[in-house]
Amino acid sequence: MGIHDIIEGKKEWRAHVARVKALPPDYQIVYNEMQKYLFKVGPVDLTEGNLLAGIVDFFEEGVADGKGVLELTGTDVAAFADGLIKDSRTYAEVYQEEINGKSGAAGK
Template sequence: MSIRDIIEGKKEWRAHVARVKALPRDYQIVYKEIQKYLFKVGPVELTEGTGLLSGIVDLFEEGAAVGKGVLEVTGRDVAAFCDDLIKDSKTYADIYQEAVARESNKAIKKATDKTK
């Protein structure tokens, strides 16, 4: 990654944050909770640009423009809303589970090889 890419990425992120700050307060609060949730359990590609997060801001801007409350847009269960957004994406939890399974299989194979 070049310095130019880093600078461009920062510019994009600042523009994204400015869009979030322009949302009504209730939308900002829910957006920040969604962002925290997705950073903890979300897809691996979430950190690559602002694609998913920008899509959420787009959705929120549209909802706010027509006068909907944020929970009318997301539904009352915001975590379920997030889970639905990432249901087909590989998450950090998936990677961790695969690593645990791989290590467990290695240990079992090693143990069975010793008993032969």
């Protein structure tokens, strides 16, 4: 990864953050909580994919339709986020595999 790629990545991230800040406050709160959750347990390729941008697109459509954020996600926002990553390999799975591998190696 060259310096040009890093600069472009920062520009894209800043544009993404600006889109989030343009959302109504309740949408911003839910988005930020989802982002924290996904960064903790989310897919390994989270930063390479379009998941976060897709969430912002979905939220922008909800705002345009005059819907509240919980009308879109439901009251269990973590379950909604889990549904988005159900077919992706997550950091939680990688961590569990490491634990299982280490305990398996120690037991031999």
